Amino acid sequence: MYLILLGIGLSGFWLLLSGFWSNSLLLFLGLASTLFSLYISWRIRRQYRLYSDWSLILRFPAYLHWLLIEVFKANIAVVKNIWFPRHYPISPTVKRLPMSQKSKLGKTIYANSITLTPGTVSFDIKDDGVLVHAIVEEAIVELMDGEMNQRVSKLEQRK
């Protein structure tokens, strides 16, 4: 089931990127590369199983929308820190935050979201805690409120 879905996805991706729909040689080469990618991903999956719940993809756009707005706001905040250091002084802080995600993928999404947002960087993950460096203290306080954490947990939960 997983391989079939991935095969359809990869073929569509290839067709979209190449834009050649009629040249049979190119179509054959596309098919060959799709099969090769399928073989590689099958091998990886046998060794390192990341996640198996595909309904996450359906819930992802809502989270992405929220994340984009957060990234935009954080960008503005850091730009202010750079241009007006007098009015918006930096106060670097390091803190270990708890993560409530169960799966590897959930933890990865959470840590990557933290790093993607300017002003906060995740730099170490142990068990269920993530070590975060923030450029202003308020960013850490905001993360400790846990809205992002809860949203990612909700994202990975099977309904």
Place this chain on the structure above:
Amino acid sequence: MVADLLTWIFLLAGSVLGITGAWGLMTFPDFYARVHAVSIADTLCAACFILGLVFQAGWSLVTIKLLIVLTLLWITSPTSSHALVRAAYRAGLRAMTHGNKQSSEVQS
């Protein structure tokens, strides 16, 4: 005409953000803070450039490819900055923190 105008606005905004990131890279006090400055250039600056180019490309395959490039950038740039920061942390570089200007112990 409108598309050209939007392209101008987005490219200029992206340039300003890029310069801001570079300025932050020069002025921030320590390594970890500088990473934050660069992450502006990684996220909103890149997004502005790509969006500006999308308005030039119109509705075509190029637009989809540009958006895929943006997605890829937004996935890989946190990964690389995480790797950078983690390498510095593992090598023993201590972060300068608020209230303790010299160097403070990072709890582990």
